[in-house]
Amino acid sequence: MKIFYPNATNKNVYLFSDIENVVLDNECDAGLVIHETRFTYKNRGLQLITDLGNLWENKFHAPIPLGGIAIRKSLAEKK
Secondary structure, eight states: OTTTOTTOOSOOOOOGGGHHHHHHTTSSSOOOOOTTHHHHGGGGTOOOSOOHHHHHHHHHSSOOOOOOOOOOTTSOOOO
16 A cells, blocks of 8 residues: 555554454545455445455556565574
């Protein structure tokens, strides 16, 4: 979101499953939905402002990166 809306202010952090209700209750003007709520927000009467995944793919010509953790058992323990 920072890449496409760097001037956005008054950002709050909520549990992803609470964002629809926060917007519906007028606690916030808009919300960034993820996971299954990207498929259900319309059913609750909410409207799409923009799809950040599409913006990302159009700007960078690559799929949106997801978080990941790489691990390896054979690394020496850090002391």
